[in-house]
Amino acid sequence: xxxxxxxxxxxxxxxxxxxxxxxxxxxxxxxxxxxxxxxxxxxxxxxxxxxxxxxxxxxxxxxxxxxxxxxxxxxxxxxxxxxxxxxxxxxxxxxxxxxxxxxxxxxxxxxxxxxxxxxxxxxxxxxxxxxxxxxxxxxxxxxxxxxxxxxxxxxxxxxxxxxxxxxxxx
Amino acid sequence: xxxxxxxxxxxxxxxxxxxxxxxxxxxxxxxxxxxxxxxxxxxxxxxxxxxxxxxxxxxxxxxxxxxxxxxxxxxxxxxxxxxxxxxxxxxxxxxxxxxxxxxxxxxxxxxxxxxxxxxxxxxxxxxxxxxxxxxxxxxxxxxxxxxxxxxxxxxxxxxxxxxxxxxxxxxxxxxxxxxxxxxxxxxxxxxxxxxxxxxxxxxxxxxxxxxxxxxxxxxxxxxxxxxxxxxxxxxxxxxxxxxxxxxxxxxxxxxxxxxxxxxxxxxxxxxxxxxxxxxxxxxxxxxxxxxxxxxxxxxxxxxxxxxxxxxxxxxxxxxxxxxxxxxxxxxxxxxxxxxxxxxxxxxxxxxxxxxxxxxxxx
Numbered sequence: 220x221x222x223x224x225x226x227x228x229x230x231x232x233x234x235x236x237x238x239x240x241x242x243x244x245x246x247x248x249x250x251x252x253x254x255x256x257x258x259x260x261x262x263x264x265x266x267x268x269x270x271x272x273x274x275x276x277x278x279x280x281x282x283x284x285x286x287x288x289x290x291x292x293x294x295x296x297x298x299x300x301x302x303x304x305x306x307x308x309x310x311x312x313x314x315x316x317x318x319x320x321x322x323x324x325x326x327x328x329x330x331x332x333x334x335x336x337x338x339x340x341x342x343x344x345x346x347x348x349x350x351x352x353x354x355x356x357x358x359x360x361x362x363x364x365x366x367x368x369x370x371x372x373x374x375x376x377x378x379x380x381x382x383x384x385x386x387x388x389x
Numbered sequence: 390x391x392x393x394x395x396x397x398x399x400x401x402x403x404x405x406x407x408x409x410x411x412x413x414x415x416x417x418x419x420x421x422x423x424x425x426x427x428x429x430x431x432x433x434x435x436x437x438x439x440x441x442x443x444x445x446x447x448x449x450x451x452x453x454x455x456x457x458x459x460x461x462x463x464x465x466x467x468x469x470x471x472x473x474x475x476x477x478x479x480x481x482x483x484x485x486x487x488x489x490x491x492x493x494x495x496x497x498x499x500x501x502x503x504x505x506x507x508x509x510x511x512x513x514x515x516x517x518x519x520x521x522x523x524x525x526x527x528x529x530x531x532x533x534x535x536x537x538x539x540x541x542x543x544x545x546x547x548x549x550x551x552x553x554x555x556x557x558x559x560x561x562x563x564x565x566x567x568x569x570x571x572x573x574x575x576x577x578x579x580x581x582x583x584x585x586x587x588x589x590x591x592x593x594x595x596x597x598x599x600x601x602x603x604x605x606x607x608x609x610x611x612x613x614x615x616x617x618x619x620x621x622x623x624x625x626x627x628x629x630x631x632x633x634x635x636x637x638x639x640x641x642x643x644x645x646x647x648x649x650x651x652x653x654x655x656x657x658x659x660x661x662x663x664x665x666x667x668x669x670x671x672x673x674x675x676x677x678x679x680x681x682x683x684x685x686x687x688x689x690x691x692x693x694x695x696x697x698x699x700x701x702x703x704x705x706x707x708x709x710x711x712x713x714x715x716x717x718x719x720x721x722x723x724x725x726x727x728x729x730x731x732x733x734x735x736x737x738x739x740x741x742x743x744x745x746x747x748x749x750x751x
Binding site: 224227228231232235239288289290291292305309313346350366369370373374377 | 539542543546547549550551553554731734735737740
């Protein structure tokens with residue numbers, strides 16, 4: 220017998236927050252900082268370099284990116300980990316088969332990385348060419364866009380990969 | 390967007406006053422220095438601005454941004470997700486706005502309290518537990534950002550799940566009728582509904598971002614300086630040795646062009662609380678304006694002795710030393726300031742001066 224809608228929603232809410240807490244805890248450790256956050260920040264900085272070099276003088280030093288005299292550090296809040304684990308928590312908490320969840324992971328992580336990369340590149344361009352707009356675009360536009368686009372990827376996954384009968388299989 | 394601005398301004402002002410008044414109530418429960426406060430709505434706003442000055446403006450902007458972000462995203466979700474009845478939508482909207490108000494009030498109160506002790510240093514120099522509380526404030530800011538992203542996402546997911554379950558139940562109920570149409574594509578009205586959902590969400594989101602952006606650009610809050618000054622003078626009546634009050638009155642005197650009077654107040658602030666490193670910077674700036682570079686350099690040096698990671702202290706010391714002819718010492722401090730603060734690193738004037746000094750010293 221299929222579980223009631225209320226039970227499914229409560230289950231989803233609980234699972235979602237459990238995963239959020241778990242990810243938050245794991246990703247705030249020194250180990251995560253050393254082996255994930257810092258290398259990822261350097262990867263993003265290095266990946267942005269060839270694209271920025273097309274439009275001007277670009278250089279990278281560790282996690283600090285410099286473009287046409289404008290410098291920015293890729294810190295933890297900019298490496299895309301946060302929207303990724305909100306997305307993954309939603310995938311794991313949503314009632315679906317494990318195969319579908321696997322597809323969610325495989326599709327979501329690279330796409331969110333790509334979105335974050337585009338974010339860094341566009342922000343560097345704003346910083347160099349329109350510095351008066353940089354803060355607003357950084358804080359008010361991209362913060363919300365990243366999460367909205369992550370939810371967009373999630374919708375795509377839910378519509379494309381989650382079978383309607385997975386609710387009755389629990 | 391332009392037509393909507395006056396209403397958004399009014400609603401935002403009400404929201405910020407509510408936020409300020411609520412935060413004040415919460416702050417009264419914890420121990421903090423005596424403040425000038427007022428209970429009427431305008432006074433509520435003055436409380437935030439006069440006590441925290443620059444942070445107050447930031448709080449107003451942050452409160453405004455949070456309000457727009459949450460309300461727009463929430464409304465987009467509520468309108469875009471196809472509930473069966475309007476009652477369901479209204480319930481969700483009411484719940485969302487209520488939670489937003491509670492959460493942002495609590496966060497505002499905590500942030501103001503912490504900012505008084507840590508971030509307000511940059512603007513007021515109230516106390517000097519910089520490194521420890523700065524670290525805590527940075528962690529808290531991350532939490533604030535995280536909450537801002539998580540809440541609308543969660544709301545959206547729950548709404549979508551409700552809709553998804555409803556659709557699935559509808560499909561199961563009508564499965565018998567659709568068996569003859571096996572292999573047929575989705576019914577047309579569900580397809581239209583899906584595009585309508587996406588389209589509406591995108592349109593509302595875009596309108597919301599643009600309205601927020603335009604609003605912040607056009608109505609960036611600038612408080613009346615007289616309100617600041619009156620508030621701080623009242624504080625001095627209650628507590629004549631309150632260093633931050635002398636400091637802020639000094640700022641107003643300086644703005645009004647009475648530099649000597651400003652220096653007097655800064656000296657009083659320094660005397661009453663020798664650890665206020667921000668006062669040394671401002672005093673140094675006042676002496677710099679008078680052309681007294683030696684005195685300015687001494688004050689800047691004192692500020693970085695108290696707070697070695699004070700980027701602007703290093704920068705201003707470097708500039709004073711340049712005027713006094715100590716180029717290589719100046720270079721050391723300018724480079725340190727750029728290392729500590731990326732905003733200074735990006736300053737084109739500072740970059741060119743540093744390059745010039747490097748060619749002399751190396």
